[in-house]
Amino acid sequence: MDIPSYEDVLQAHQRITPYIHRTPVLTSSYLNQLSGAEIFFKCENLQKVGAFKARGASNAVFGLSDADAVNGVATHSSGNHAAALSFAAARRGIDATVVMPNNAPATKKAAVKSYGGRILECEPTQAAREAMLEQVITETGADAVHPYDDPRVIAGQATCALELQQEVDQLDAVVAPVGGGGLISGTCLTMSTISPQTRIYAAEPANADDAYRSFHAGEIVRQDAQQSVADGLKTNLCPLSWHFVSSFVSDILLASESEILDAMYLTWQRMKIIIEPSSAVPLAIILKNKDLFQGQRVGVIITGGNVDIKNCPGCK
Amino acid sequence: MDIPSYEDVLQAHQRITPYIHRTPVLTSSYLNQLSGAEIFFKCENLQKVGAFKARGASNAVFGLSDADAVNGVATHSSGNHAAALSFAAARRGIDATVVMPNNAPATKKAAVKSYGGRILECEPTQAAREAMLEQVITETGADAVHPYDDPRVIAGQATCALELQQEVDQLDAVVAPVGGGGLISGTCLTMSTISPQTRIYAAEPANADDAYRSFHAGEIVRQDAQQSVADGLKTNLCPLSWHFVSSFVSDILLASESEILDAMYLTWQRMKIIIEPSSAVPLAIILKNKDLFQGQRVGVIITGGNVDIKNCPGCK
Numbered sequence A, B: 001m002d003i004p005s006y007e008d009v010l011q012a013h014q015r016i017t018p019y020i021h022r023t024p025v026l027t028s029s030y031l032n033q034l035s036g037a038e039i040f041f042k043c044e045n046l047q048k049v050g051a052f053k054a055r056g057a058s059n060a061v062f063g064l065s066d067a068d069a070v071n072g073v074a075t076h077s078s079g080n081h082a083a084a085l086s087f088a089a090a091r092r093g094i095d096a097t098v099v100m101p102n103n104a105p106a107t108k109k110a111a112v113k114s115y116g117g118r119i120l121e122c123e124p125t126q127a128a129r130e131a132m133l134e135q136v137i138t139e140t141g142a143d144a145v146h147p148y149d150d151p152r153v154i155a156g157q158a159t160c161a162l163e164l165q166q167e168v169d170q171l172d173a174v175v176a177p178v179g180g181g182g183l184i185s186g187t188c189l190t191m192s193t194i195s196p197q198t199r200i201y202a203a204e205p206a207n208a209d210d211a212y213r214s215f216h217a218g219e220i221v222r223q224d225a226q227q228s229v230a231d232g233l234k235t236n237l238c239p240l241s242w243h244f245v246s247s248f249v250s251d252i253l254l255a256s257e258s259e260i261l262d263a264m265y266l267t268w269q270r271m272k273i274i275i276e277p278s279s280a281v282p283l284a285i286i287l288k289n290k291d292l293f294q295g296q297r298v299g300v301i302i303t304g305g306n307v308d309i310k311n312c313p314g315c316k
Helices: A006-016 A029-035 A053-063 A080-092 A106-114 A126-140 A151-167 A182-194 A210-217 A239-248 A257-271 A277-288 B006-016 B029-035 B053-062 B080-092 B106-114 B126-140 B151-167 B182-194 B210-217 B239-248 B257-271 B277-288
Strands: A038-043 A073-076 A096-101 A118-122 A173-177 A199-205 A251-255 A297-302 B038-043 B073-076 B096-101 B118-122 B173-177 B199-205 B251-255 B297-302
Touching: A006 A053, A006 A151, A006 A182, A029 A038, A029 A257, A029 A277, A038 A151, A053 A080, A053 A151, A073 A080, A073 A126, A080 A096, A080 A106, A096 A106, A096 A126, A106 A118, A118 A126, A151 A173, A151 A182, A151 A239, A151 A297, A173 A182, A173 A277, A182 A199, A182 A239, A199 A210, A199 A277, A210 A239, A210 A251, A251 A257, A251 A277, A257 A277, A277 A297, B006 B053, B006 B151, B006 B182, B029 B038, B029 B257, B029 B277, B038 B151, B053 B080, B053 B151, B073 B080, B073 B126, B080 B096, B080 B106, B096 B106, B096 B126, B106 B118, B118 B126, B151 B173, B151 B182, B151 B239, B151 B297, B173 B182, B173 B277, B182 B199, B182 B239, B199 B210, B199 B277, B210 B239, B210 B251, B251 B257, B251 B277, B257 B277, B277 B297
Parallel strands: A038 A297, A073 A096, A096 A118, A173 A199, A173 A297, A199 A251, B038 B297, B073 B096, B096 B118, B173 B199, B173 B297, B199 B251
Antiparallel strands: none
């Protein structure tokens, strides 16, 4: 297993900085009052392609040698990583092929197409995705960039916590969502190196609690077909992300579907930013576990803002 | 007529900086592509109280001597200025009284109350507002802080363009909405001093086009009971704002109700920020007058984000 180092994070940051936004860190007096904590929101919803995934994908794409890049890149993803890889490939002028389940939301397909990615549809199962990706790689020689099970991607996602820490130090805790574990792994990698006293919490939907179960079982527990409004968090941990989660995460906390949606609308209404349901899980767990964060400086990573506003669950 | 100077703007900036957010300037590749311009959005929707009005109100409140401050402040306003004055007064520990029309939206009343402002309701006419405010001032000795017809307020709003210019120079144009004219006046005051080559455009709803008519008539044209989804822009110019508009504005451009709403949703969906309808008028006029802005660096002031998302016109 190829575990990325902090040196990889610094290299990634240098590599991707020309292609990504330096996203702002926002605060809200209202949410501070409500939570009893002082919360610093790193707003990756305002990132290129509307999600932190632009970081990991850009690091993978721009880290390729010219010889390796010429055959393009490929991935399977139903969401933001697919758009991010298409975006980064277009910036480098190479092809991106994305294997997507045929039930992926139209907005996510449109995003991939708008960045010039080629979509191949498959049945909505993990096996079908992997088989079709394998076929693409065999046929094209493309470099496979997994959404999270890739050290280059994790080093890229780690730059998010790096920038947060550059602007706001002495954080008592950082909270980030956990799905496949790319972002939380990057967060662990950065924070454990430059601010080891900061506690790291993973926030997960109770409806897709494979990481929570893994954490308590002491080994990866896989769960298929998890369903949550936080559609970015339905994936399972992999050995690489499990390494970081099991080594550095203080706890994994769960939020219900309605708690997630409440936190999402609260953020829309009070912070004036659009966040997708996955991004609301950290605030939901902060508001529900006040004793853990009372009086503390807490960093939150807002992971993305790609949601169909007019058709969002519970919006009406 | 007491016309604020650029020196007043610098003093205002120093005075209010401890109490307000330094709001980010955001860009969107998508909107740049769509418009053919390079647009820099100064995001005052992410300001305290969700609007630039925090600037002018804070400048007025914190500029008062202790002797003058002791009786509190008062205003008549149906919107963001009322919340902003309540916010600033609470920060200084003095009373704020707000005369509001009895048909003001519940969300705006709630905002004033949440900042500790006292609301007095009146009939929804200009005359009723002014009479009741006069009475409040007589009874309490409060300092009247008009939403825009006040040099302290204009100097405060001018700090917005100052910060924009500090981050993004060599702007070919700046576009800001015009209602009563406080923001556009402050924008004129700053830009005409530090970047006189930058053209200044005022953006106005076609349904509330008193400033447009004034501009073309060469004198203030008042229009009563203007109705627009951009509810912050229904007010008329005053002599002080007319001074700035007539002296420094290159043109006033109009947008229809549907163009405003389209630009608003486009901003929500693509920039991942919540803006209120009034804030969408500049983007609407940029998208409809592409020849004016093609290939240019354009600053846009996003004025606020106070909109009831679940009950927003056309949202469903």
